[in-house]
Amino acid sequence: MPTFLGKDLIGLEHLSAEQILAILDTAETFKEISERPIKKVPVLRGKTIVNLFFEPSTRTRISFEFAEKRLSADTVNVAATGSSVAKGETLVDTARNLEAMRIDMVVIRHSASGAARFLAERIPSNVVNAGDGRHEHPTQALLDLLTIRDHRGRIDGLKVCIVGDVLHSRVARSNIWGLLRLGAEVAVCGPATLMPAAVETLGVRFFRRIEEAIEWADVLNVLRLQLERMQAGYVPSLREYNRFFGVSNDRLAAASDDILVLHPGPMNRGVEIDSDVADGPHSVILDQVTNGVAVRMAVLYLLAGGAPEAAEAAKGGGR
Amino acid sequence: MTRPLLIRGGRVIDPSRGFDDAADVLLVGGRVEAVGTALGAPDGADTLDAAGKVVCPGLVDVHVHLREPGGERKETIATGSLAAAAGGFTTICAMPNTDPPIDDPAAVGFVSAAGARAGHARVFPLGAVSVGLAGERLAPVGEMVEAGAVGITDDGHPVYDAGLMRLALEYGRSFDIPVASHCEVRSLSRGGSMNEGVVSTRLGLTGMPNAAEDVMIARDLFLAELTGGRVHIQHVTTKRGTELIRDAKARGVTVTAEGTPHHFSLTDEAVEGYQTHAKVNPPLRSEQDRRAVLAAVADGTLDCIATDHAPHHYDEKEQAFDDAPFGLIGLETALGVSLSRLVVDQHLSLPDLIHRMSTGPARAFGLNAGTLALGAPADVTVIDTAASWTVDARTFRSRSRNTPFDGWTLTGRAVATIVGGAVVHAMDGAE
Ligand SMILES: [Zn+2]
Numbered sequence: 001m002p003t004f005l006g007k008d009l010i011g012l013e014h015l016s017a018e019q020i021l022a023i024l025d026t027a028e029t030f031k032e033i034s035e036r037p038i039k040k041v042p043v044l045r046g047k048t049i050v051n052l053f054f055e056p057s058t059r060t061r062i063s064f065e066f067a068e069k070r071l072s073a074d075t076v077n078v079a080a081t082g083s084s085v086a087k088g089e090t091l092v093d094t095a096r097n098l099e100a101m102r103i104d105m106v107v108i109r110h111s112a113s114g115a116a117r118f119l120a121e122r123i124p125s126n127v128v129n130a131g132d133g134r135h136e137h138p139t140q141a142l143l144d145l146l147t148i149r150d151h152r153g154r155i156d157g158l159k160v161c162i163v164g165d166v167l168h169s170r171v172a173r174s175n176i177w178g179l180l181r182l183g184a185e186v187a188v189c190g191p192a193t194l195m196p197a198a199v200e201t202l203g204v205r206f207f208r209r210i211e212e213a214i215e216w217a218d219v220l221n222v223l224r225l226q227l228e229r230m231q232a233g234y235v236p237s238l239r240e241y242n243r244f245f246g247v248s249n250d251r252l253a254a255a256s257d258d259i260l261v262l263h264p265g266p267m268n269r270g271v272e273i274d275s276d277v278a279d280g281p282h283s284v285i286l287d288q289v290t291n292g293v294a295v296r297m298a299v300l301y302l303l304a305g306g307a308p309e310a311a312e313a314a315k316g317g318g319r
Numbered sequence: 320m321t322r323p324l325l326i327r328g329g330r331v332i333d334p335s336r337g338f339d340d341a342a343d344v345l346l347v348g349g350r351v352e353a354v355g356t357a358l359g360a361p362d363g364a365d366t367l368d369a370a371g372k373v374v375c376p377g378l379v380d381v382h383v384h385l386r387e388p389g390g391e392r393k394e395t396i397a398t399g400s401l402a403a404a405a406g407g408f409t410t411i412c413a414m415p416n417t418d419p420p421i422d423d424p425a426a427v428g429f430v431s432a433a434g435a436r437a438g439h440a441r442v443f444p445l446g447a448v449s450v451g452l453a454g455e456r457l458a459p460v461g462e463m464v465e466a467g468a469v470g471i472t473d474d475g476h477p478v479y480d481a482g483l484m485r486l487a488l489e490y491g492r493s494f495d496i497p498v499a500s501h502c503e504v505r506s507l508s509r510g511g512s513m514n515e516g517v518v519s520t521r522l523g524l525t526g527m528p529n530a531a532e533d534v535m536i537a538r539d540l541f542l543a544e545l546t547g548g549r550v551h552i553q554h555v556t557t558k559r560g561t562e563l564i565r566d567a568k569a570r571g572v573t574v575t576a577e578g579t580p581h582h583f584s585l586t587d588e589a590v591e592g593y594q595t596h597a598k599v600n601p602p603l604r605s606e607q608d609r610r611a612v613l614a615a616v617a618d619g620t621l622d623c624i625a626t627d628h629a630p631h632h633y634d635e636k637e638q639a640f641d642d643a644p645f646g647l648i649g650l651e652t653a654l655g656v657s658l659s660r661l662v663v664d665q666h667l668s669l670p671d672l673i674h675r676m677s678t679g680p681a682r683a684f685g686l687n688a689g690t691l692a693l694g695a696p697a698d699v700t701v702i703d704t705a706a707s708w709t710v711d712a713r714t715f716r717s718r719s720r721n722t723p724f725d726g727w728t729l730t731g732r733a734v735a736t737i738v739g740g741a742v743v744h745a746m747d748g749a750e
Contacts, residue, residue, distance in 0.1 A: 091639055092634070113593070114524075117593060134524075135523030197515045197517075197526055
């Protein structure tokens, strides 16, 4: 069944501004549910959702699970691990099994880029990408967009800089496409070893120095540095990374007063972000977590066939 | 004993002698007996009407993975050589990276014997450069040559140790064989699953930079120059790689090289949508590189068109992109893709194309093939250069289906393939 978003949410690369804004507006409507004493509405009653996590991600999985439960869906969590080849074989077999079980939606996290799309092409259920390899992580980007919009009232015309390991980050790609689609200016900043080839072809500018990025930006989205990147030699040491690319209060002194600092978590305090920033007045990191549930509720609702303009009415039935 | 065969009324193109004219070709006793006009058919001879068709020396592919021993689920020597015959190839060179690898004379003999037993095409094995393809110790090159190996390579694995490569080139001189080289600096390409560039950035896949190939091509050219040995650069994919080879040839370095139909007809855009049939190593590169490979085939910098036919079972390719193996098959599409992209598109004359697919590769590997000279083996391909056909992988003779060309409409195909005077493949070319 084609919905407002299509059958699946694989990424933001191919979503229109209208679709992205509708998700944000719907999420805004759903936020209130989480404030109620009984945090449950019957929007997805009778729907079966499988959370298929081939790669551990407690935060994302829990956020999806809250979203599903608050919409009254029946959920099953499947965690799968194994070797690279075994994972691939599992994926096609898993698709067949899911198809046979007639489930309605699948939320998938996988270490291979393209895995969510691979599954979506093979099953009739709606598929939501909860992160595929280093490709996309659309719901994370959507919650970042919602958080920025909440605080600045708009996305259009804002200057957003993504800081850190863009090369290995699915969050970065989804953010770049979503922000550009909504009219923001986007930049990246980090060591050149952690930038993809031809990063500018994505439509972003590249700051070599964090000081320049901070001076330029209205919003900093600070990515987590995977510690194994240091072992693999992308950066010489964590100390050096913090010294040249870490976001600290000293550096923020040069920023505009209302600069926002986002971080997808979990944070390496003292590496990519200092505690005084993470816990300071510019940080909106906890808002991101709250918004994550609302955004995921919105995505599930819209994929299940809900209309953006009917969201308010849809949630009413649960009181 | 095969009966004499008279191939009548075709356009005979024999690049080995610069021959291009309407003529008959008479094959007797497994040899080319005569090429001329109005030849009479001897008693008991079969005739093959080639009117409107091109008759040329049998096509030669110096880069084929037959997967036997060890990978018979993907391909066998019999099915691979059958696919070769269907594609117009009369001679194929089998890569030694099987399981177990072809790194001793017994294994070489096994491949030769299995090829002869199947009888669909001539199968010439290459032996490994190093024992177990491990890149450490030279394999018994002389004994393997004695057993029928026509060259050595660790294809699939670059010979990382420059000293070992030097030894292989020097030692290979004693037996006058080429050392075929898969040029890839793994420390630059490791973890990569496609070309490094705009598309890999967008898809979030790890890229393999051109430099991973270029650096090792440069190294091997220096080593060939140092040793005087014969180096054959396999599957060249980069603009800079073609320039390096062109310069080396101009300096007199003994180097031959090959380009593949997929590298001169596709770019990394073919990977869009995580198409695993376009996952190949070396990877499909940029448009600029594609054009450079095409130009290098056209001007002869790349002496041979080779397929790097690499069969994989469908369930191995039916995976997430990073998990799928590298490789695509090419024996049954190479001629059609090459004719369409090079000759129809007017980058190369038909005689030059046949040179790159027959005479050139035969010379690079010192094979008794690629010519219709009197007394030469009676290996002939008859081509309908006008036939328009649509690739349907389900009809392939290969045991595998991993081709990015499925569904393509191509112009030109082999309508008859003759090995040692016997017709091993024939089809109605009038479709
Ligand atoms: Zn190779």
